[in-house]
Amino acid sequence: MQLTGLPRKFIAGPICQLDLDCKVELKQLFNSLDADIICLQETKVTRDMLDEPTAIVEGYNSYFSFSRKKSGYSGVATFCKDACTPEKAAEGLTGGGGDIGCPGDQSSFTTEELESLDAEGRALITQHRIRLSDGVVKEMAVINVYCPRADPDREDRLAYKLHFFALLQTRAEALIKQGRYVVLLGDVNVSHRKIDKSEPDDEDFYSRPGRVWLNQMLWEGGRDRDIDSVEDREMFPATTPYVEGGMFVDAFRHRNPETRGAFTCWCTMTSARQTNYGNRIDYILMNKSFVEVSLVDSVVMQEIEGSDHCPVKVEINANNINPAKPPPLCTQFMPEFSGKQQKLSNFFIKMKRDESVQDEPPPLKSSKSDSSQNHPVIQRRETLQVVSTSKLKRTSSELNESVNAKRAKVTPQNSGGGKQSSLANFFCKRNQKKNTETNNTIEEAKSESKSENIILNNVMSSGDMDTNVTPASETSSIPSQPRSSGTNSTSSQPKSSVNAWKNLLGGLPPPPLCKGHKEPCVLRTVKKDGPNRGKQFYTCARAEGHSSNPEARCDFFKWIEKKKNS
Template identity: 50%
Template sequence: MRVLSWNINGIRASKRNMKEMLDSLNSDVICLQETKVTRDMLDEPTAIVEGYSSYFSHSKKRSGYSGTANYCKNHVTPECAEEGLSGILTLTDDDSIGNYGNHTSFSDDEIKDLDAEGRAVLTQHKIRLEDDSIKNLVIINVYCPRFDPDRQDRHMYKLRFYALLQTRAEALLKAGCHVIILGDINTTHKDIDHCDPEDEESLKKPSRRWLNQMLWEKDRDPSIDDDINRDEFNAATPYTVGGKFVDTYRYFHPDKEGAFTNWCTLTNARATNYGRRLDYILADVELADKCLKDVDILQDVEGSDHCPITVDLKCTCIPASTCPSLCTKFMPEFSGKQQKLSNFFTKVSRNEVSNKEDNVLCVNGNTEADKVKLEGVKTDSRGLKRTEDVSKSSQPVKRQKTGLSKSTSGAKQSSLMAFFNKGSEQKLKKCTLKVEDNSSAEKFESAEMNSKYFKNKDEPTSNESQGSNSDSIVTTSQKLVKENSNETTSVWKNLLGGLGPAPLCKGHNEPCVLRMVKKPGPNKGKQFYTCARGEGHKSNPEARCDFFKWVTMKKK
């Protein structure tokens, strides 16, 4: 059984077919984070994928934000599925996984707030171990909050989310389930998990201390203080104990360097593997001893600023006979129980309308004779029957046209370039008149031109004549469009003053890349040139050099 975790950074951003993408990941349970879809944004091709059942958790606060999802192949259909960690979002007891732990350390508003951003979705599977014993395996897919240094409230939110996650995981273990916590944990554990370890203060970060106390003794970093007062530590509660989980990657590769899962896309840091390990698969100690087979970091899989990670388990899954109620196929908009908004804008043909009218007229008639009796009988908008002369009904009904008719004046809207280059449109008309020598000026005066073809609306042509002239017309039109485009570009450059060619960096003598300052401050919005290579260590000659140059605009 293979389980995969991936921060996809927007499930709709992928240009590939959803089934094709899922199949390429070659896993039984695929857990995605940062899907960035809310319930109203979820479309059918994303929600319903052949061969899979899917379970989503959406943000209730912001649209296109956060979000998690589990895709399970049919042979690993879960028995239960839940949204959130606290249980307040679970609608039915039949599909409840249960075992939520002691929440006395959390206020009611705090619990609601922690489960309101769609950061956790759980699926429970029945598995058969190698010793032929059957156990429940709960997969907790989480997208832990990011620490925003400018917002202290978000730092507290992150720590309290950690505390709720540990509370639920340890409660499930206590109930006899095996537990896997996976996803974007949004912290690095050891210095080896970061491309550029920070100073000694980083070892005191609450997020690193929380992850360190979560793991068993063999995985802990001795340089991180694990003496935690659980009454005062915001990332834990007095009812949690710690030391119950194994970092599956370090279980097999305790000292491997460069095992990163996240890179900065703005600096092209992935090219030099200048990143961090923020994504983890944590398994309970007993499951790790009995079932762990292999783990991997799929750094070659692109499409996000994170890469997928996988774990292989030595067990088989016993699929449930039916999917839990959280499954997307039971949503009213996908199960056919809810009228879709798009149906109101679908164009219906006259034949379909007439067929529907015939069906309405023949509701009470089961024979041909009954249909004849209903000849000439129609219903008005209130459903009342009224008779009508059949001979009259066969005549066409004249309807009064309403609305604005299309303009036939042939007036065209002036282009923006006309304000800067008054002779461009006249030049274009003159070029148009020269397309064919035998054509009159009046014929091409009203011709419509685009990048693909000219089409004369006034004189219909045969297929043969159209085919013979099409090649020359298309070639001429393409030349005119290209000439006009180049002229437009030159006009804008003369008007605004281009930046000119990019300077060469001093480290590699290569063209630089243009960037803009987005950080608030006096330089926000200013542009600058920097080395185009990916970010990396200063000792790495393949990494970008320290070249920097502010952009100075040309004066007219």
């Protein structure tokens, strides 16, 4: 059957880092992708870092999951075109946030484990109401995930990764069993088959726990038979006794079963993308029944640059049915972006009465039964009165008059119209009379209420007061600079001393030539923790590549030996 309307497309993969240094305008980037739902991983954005240009993109509604453990770490975000707005949204996999439900049987996890698995901001779920090409209306859940990386030097992170996989599968299968179509996409941090890795390790490739998990997740027709035949295949499902497996299809492999070199991630330190020496670790998985009725195509977009990953895209035959408004998790409802927050300075501004109000407002401490309480002008005046009664103990007009009086009293007549003083004036002596006047004024200001102190200090720091006051002890300690006799003392330093420093410190010799290409090598530094951290070495300057590729980096390696002090 033909689809009446534009097909819906989905993109997974960290297309760009959503940090403050992102030079590409998000609206321009998103429009170039021609996608209705865009899922980003490893955003490294926390709630306090999220700014309006990132959160509010014209034509899109967005949803963020933040790491609560540390700043600049992990995080995922989902951007939906306004024509593809979800009806529900939830953060995390435990089911605690949002109204999507279907958490599945989580009895094998402790409360501490569930809290920890959701604390790194690695999952977002948006639920859409869609109409298929045959007119059937279904609910579709899009699970955007950034799965943990297993650090080989930390056993606790491997355990964390496997528990995250278990919780992810539990939630995804629970949604399917409740009748939803499910799209699970993102950075899975696992290469499924040997053709998904540039140089697979034949020794233990099939026995890696993450690979075993991903293989058992897939429908039987999409599994790798070699992994499926491993004797310890049951090692991972033992931690997830309530999942079934075999419910999902790898959309890209379903359409491109034997395509090689379709990698989605490359090492930027070794310029491995130049030789396409990478791995396929970004996936779009769809439940089998959804694939059968809607999947049109799936591609790896290696031409999209700007990250160490590239996007993956699928096209399905379905149209979104928009709700009346976005779900509460949408960033446009956050107080800092919804325009509902009031600035602290608003409480110190004298209120103007609305001319449309003819009668005088009732007393500020009116009863709740007063019908005039709902008037917006009166409500704002009451709020101001509550703050000034409990905090300031004065009305705003009294405070302004008091501050103006202090300002007139402490500002000298020769202050130049209240202009800010130059930095040089801080080092000039003043007469004792002016010092005494200012000190007395400050002592008077200290005796006022706490709120006046706050305002007066702001006035003093803003430059309205004469701040050219420097204690004699400070001015006397500043040495006088002798006038130059026409020559610069700095530039008159003998060249022999400069050469002496160069001879003492030395320098790196010209880089050696690599043995494979006879080209100058590149200098690198060990950043991995261990005994060699900080040491420098030379290696071939070419991009990393397959061992059979003569144009790729050769195996030349040479440590830099530090000179011993004689």
